[in-house]
Amino acid sequence: MMLQKKTIVITGATSLIINKLIDRLEPNVNRIIGVTRTLKKGLRNDINWIECDLALAHQGYDFFNGADMIIHAAAISNTHHESEYEAVNLQSTVHLVDQAKQHNVPAFVFISSIFAGNENGKYGFSKYQSEQYICNNLNSYLIVRSSQLYGHSDNNPIDRLIRQVSTKKWVFCPIGDMITLYPLHCDHFVNWLSLAIQAAPGKQGIIYCRGPKAYHYHALTKAIVSNMNRKILVIPVFKPLMLLMAKIIRLMHCKTGVYPDQIYRLYHARIEFGNAPQFVSDYQLDDYLNMLKNFNLQSTQT
Numbered sequence: 001m002m003l004q005k006k007t008i009v010i011t012g013a014t015s016l017i018i019n020k021l022i023d024r025l026e027p028n029v030n031r032i033i034g035v036t037r038t039l040k041k042g043l044r045n046d047i048n049w050i051e052c053d054l055a056l057a058h059q060g061y062d063f064f065n066g067a068d069m070i071i072h073a074a075a076i077s078n079t080h081h082e083s084e085y086e087a088v089n090l091q092s093t094v095h096l097v098d099q100a101k102q103h104n105v106p107a108f109v110f111i112s113s114i115f116a117g118n119e120n121g122k123y124g125f126s127k128y129q130s131e132q133y134i135c136n137n138l139n140s141y142l143i144v145r146s147s148q149l150y151g152h153s154d155n156n157p158i159d160r161l162i163r164q165v166s167t168k169k170w171v172f173c174p175i176g177d178m179i180t181l182y183p184l185h186c187d188h189f190v191n192w193l194s195l196a197i198q199a200a201p202g203k204q205g206i207i208y209c210r211g212p213k214a215y216h217y218h219a220l221t222k223a224i225v226s227n228m229n230r231k232i233l234v235i236p237v238f239k240p241l242m243l244l245m246a247k248i249i250r251l252m253h254c255k256t257g258v259y260p261d262q263i264y265r266l267y268h269a270r271i272e273f274g275n276a277p278q279f280v281s282d283y284q285l286d287d288y289l290n291m292l293k294n295f296n297l298q299s300t301q302t
Contacts, residue, residue, distance in 0.1 A: 007031040007066055011054060011096070012073035012111070014043065016152045017186055021071075022047060024194035033063055035074070054092035064103035069200065072096055073111040077123055078259040080249070085126040085261070093130035097137050107140050107201040114147045114182065114210060114271055121264040131206065142200040145276075147182035147210035149189055151288060158183055158220075162289070165224045169232055173221045176239035177266045181220050184211035185288060188281040196279075208278040213285065217266065227289040239267055 008025060012018050013034030022032055022044075032047035039051045050063045054074060064070075076088045093110070100108050112131055115124035134141050150158035158181075164171050189209055196207070215223065221234055246263040249256060 005030055006068040007033065008069045008071060009033045009035060009064060009067045010071045010073065011035045011092070012075065013047070015073065017149065017190065018073050019044065020152070020186065020190045021193060024190060054095055055088045057095055061099040061103070064099050064105060067103065067105045069107040069109065069197070070096060070100055070105055071109045071111070071197070078262055080253065080255060080259060082122050082261055085122040089123070089126035090129045094133055097134055101137065108134065108138050109142045109197055109200050110134055110144065112143050112145045114145050114208065115265055115269055116145055117270065120269040121261045123261050124265060124269065139204070140202050141204055142196060143206040144193065144196070145206060145208045146189060147184045149186045150183050152186040161221065162224055162292070165221070165230055165232065166228055170235055171221065171232060172237050173234050174217045174242050174266060175236040177216050178269055179214050179216045180265070180269050180271050181215040181217065182210040182213070183215070183220070183285045184209065184281055185283050188283050192279050206276055208273055208276055210278065211281055211285065212283070223285065224289065227286055228293060243267065
């Protein structure tokens, strides 16, 4: 619960995760301004909406007047046009930081990624550059490096894998990747983030937010298969073939559900927590899978 009424500007406010966060920020009490590139029908009506392309510098940012906080969650994580990682992710952050300074916004929260780094692909580098710009230009900020979320959409990789394991007779599985998967349930992330936001004003720092157990892709797949008691064929796809696939997709501009930078992150990313503070959820992926099994069992019995 927020201690006093605040005006909070939120980018990426149409996403399912951020909508869960907005619910916890009490939109009936606080003034929430959601920023979206295109206004569409069906947007929630308990917050104020602003149409703004954050990647363009010459926009009207008067809606920053009187803002107490900016929560910057808008980003592109996968695209076949790899120049967009910098053009959208970095440039939108630069424009928001500049406007935050100009309008004297006292707090800035940036939803980054566990992949933020200068050697973790173009997506990871765009997040890292964005973090550096924030650190160099703002006095009060909270940067949240989140791991891979699940439990909110069939379109995200972990939920999609769970669905495939539960419905298919076989699944493809990349082999030889780095241990970079720390599945984090979306509700635990949002609950923690809503509390962290209250303490953000006047603070500076980067914090990791991750699930309790680390996997590479094959181990994650096997864990899901085992927990769900599925007898399916797991077809290994080895690293040379995956890297070749990335080159072909990039050269041929193929529009597939697999992205070259996504494959690069899978095999080259390094996650080093160092001495940075961490929030580690105690909610295991197995707990979630058991809940799904019980739900499906109850559904078949009714």
